[in-house]
Amino acid sequence: WRMRDAGLSVMILDRTDSQAASRVAAGLITPILGKRLKRSGDWQELWPVAEEFYRQLEQRLGCPLLQIRPAARWFQSADERELFERQCRNGAYDGLNVESVPSGKAGPIGACHGGFTMEPAGRLDVTVYLERSRAEFCRQECIRQVEVDDADVVLSLTGGVELPRLGLSARWLILCTGAWGAQSLWMNGVRFCPCQGEILRLRHPQLDLDGTQHHRKWLCPLGDGTSLAGSTYEWERLDLQTTSAGRQEILAGLAPILPEQHEVIEHHAAIRPTTVDTWPAIGVHPTYPQIACLNGLGTRGVLQAPAAAQLLLNHLVKGELIRPDWSVSRWG
Structure with a gap:
């Protein structure tokens, strides 16, 4: 979507894996995560970008995609409640709407230590997002159901790439291969941890x-x-x-x-498709810049993907630097 919006000609090559993580994912967007009750990394930067992207796509596709509703987290112990209260005192949740639920008032939840509600939070209907996007790409004739491997890729003398078996040539080949990215020789420097x-x-x-x-x-x-x-x-x-x-x-x-x-x-x-440090892996091959990668979105892909795609697009088209903690170059 980002590349087409930038006026670029795009061909999507999709092997249509029914068990890909994106086709199974719940699509949750949660601002406070994990045992340490930390705010999701870069929430304040990523959430506005994600919300704007999905809302605009709802208008284009004519269907609801993003459901925003408060989420609840129920404590498992008094220590966990104490950790939450300490995080609140330290300002860890500034900018979020977080409300404590006292012990014994957990409603339908059998959690005697209480909990808290947090918003904004919600869910992307990933199934509808993928199906409606694919239908639109089919209408525009910019998607093909085919499996591509490393042997199909030929580096062009002009600096682009060619896929002779498919009769295609392009300025860039962007690998968005999910958990199978670890098997590609083009991106063997990325430290995946599926x-x-x-x-x-x-x-x-x-x-x-x-x-x-x-x-x-x-x-x-x-x-x-x-x-x-x-x-x-x-x-x-x-x-x-x-x-x-x-x-x-x-x-x-x-x-x-x-x-x-x-x-x-x-x-x-x-x-x-996670990495060893759980951050996305985006950027270009260190020797062959016509080969790019957008991967490693892991459990927070719905939140991170819109920003990650824009960062990669800006790098390819405008030469803008990719943030170091998301760049494939962080592994040398």
Whole structure:
């Protein structure tokens, strides 16, 4: 989208992997994350860019994509509550709308230590985003369903790239290959650290919650009597198989939230394209600048992707520097 908006001619080469992380992701946008209750990195910079991008795309595609609702985080211990209160005193959440929920007033959540609500937060409907974007790209005849590997790429003497098998030539080839990026020889300097994760979809007609609920795991109501629930993290077993252990881990983590009557109606696994330092990997090959990379978006891709794409575009077209902590050059 960013490149087409800049007036560039684009051809998307997509192998249409139904188990790609982007096709399984819940699309959550959460400002406060992790065991240490830290504000999501660069939230104040990234959130306005992401919100503007998705709102503009809603107008172009004629459908809702971004749902903004407060999210709730429920403490697991008195120590966790104390950590939250200390973060508040230190100004860690300045600029966010954060409200404490006292102990014993956790509503439908069985969390005796209370918690807090945070906004803005929400969810991108990733499935609709991908489907409607693809339909528009098909209408514009700028997408092809095909798998490309390193052997297909020929560096042009004029400084561009050619893909003879596909009859294509271009000024740049941008690799957005997700978790499989680690297998590309063009970007073997990027220190990927893929992470497998499992996610469930549950049916529970009696549960009435507004916004994503975070406890040991998270539960995201979809408004139709079902919710997405997740997720697991596995760095050793990098396959696409769902497991009973993963299912039980998610359900056990949500035990204080879920009613007795609930049904698992979907169970998916995918591999997140994360890096060793969890930041995106964007930039160009150190020797062949016609080969570029936009990858490593991991668990915060919905928040980071609009800014990352704009940074890469500005680097390619205007020669602007990419922020060092996101650049592929940070690994030498």
